[in-house]
Amino acid sequence: MNQATLILIKPDGLKKSLTGNILTRLSETKLEIVAAKIVRVSDELARKHYYHLKDKPFFEDLIKYIKGEFHGRRKVMALVYWGESAIEKCRALAGATNPEEAEATTIRGAYGRITTSGVYENVIHVSANEAEAEREIKLWFQPDEIIVDLYPTKEIIEKEKKVRVWA
Ligand code: UDP
Ligand code: MG
Numbered sequence: 001m002n003q004a005t006l007i008l009i010k011p012d013g014l015k016k017s018l019t020g021n022i023l024t025r026l027s028e029t030k031l032e033i034v035a036a037k038i039v040r041v042s043d044e045l046a047r048k049h050y051y052h053l054k055d056k057p058f059f060e061d062l063i064k065y066i067k068g069e070f071h072g073r074r075k076v077m078a079l080v081y082w083g084e085s086a087i088e089k090c091r092a093l094a095g096a097t098n099p100e101e102a103e104a105t106t107i108r109g110a111y112g113r114i115t116t117s118g119v120y121e122n123v124i125h126v127s128a129n130e131a132e133a134e135r136e137i138k139l140w141f142q143p144d145e146i147i148v149d150l151y152p153t154k155e156i157i158e159k160e161k162k163v164r165v166w167a
Helices: 011-015 019-027 043-049 059-066 086-094 107-111 130-140
Strands: 002-009 032-039 076-084 124-126
Touching: 002 019, 002 086, 002 130, 011 019, 011 059, 011 076, 019 086, 019 107, 043 059, 043 130, 076 086, 086 107, 086 124
Parallel strands: none
Antiparallel strands: 002 076, 002 124, 032 076
């Protein structure tokens, strides 16, 4: 069954110049990239993405981490991978959440670490299931940024919306 999954290359992955290595590993899946961009992660986006972990002791550090505060720049790379069993395939390649427990051959096992203050720097995010993928993809991408039709859309006319354009 075709599925979509959100992939984030987290700030440590970008800082360590691992983008190429990670995309090469993910290409083993033969899945299709149907959306990709570099995102400046706002506090609001970070908190919405990880809202289900808001009661965990590591939550505030996790928000700082995904916002890039530990790595000097507020950016992540966001992609949508699409194809047969996309979630399972990408989760398997990513490896366990705890990079010390992840198999050495997985992305997190190869490139992740736990900092001395206990933050898991595990390089990559992959949606855990289809419901989470839908919520996350809708959070990170607008319909027109994705080249396949994943979820129902509607057209609206937005009036008096302030947008930034080239000067
Ligand atoms: N995390 C952490 N400490 C933990 C558990 C999770 O720092 O004990 C962070 C880690 O960056 C992880 C993220 O919170 O990727 C989301 O946690 P989740 O349980 O959803 O793991 P994932 O789906 O990313 O494997
Ligand atoms: Mg998760």
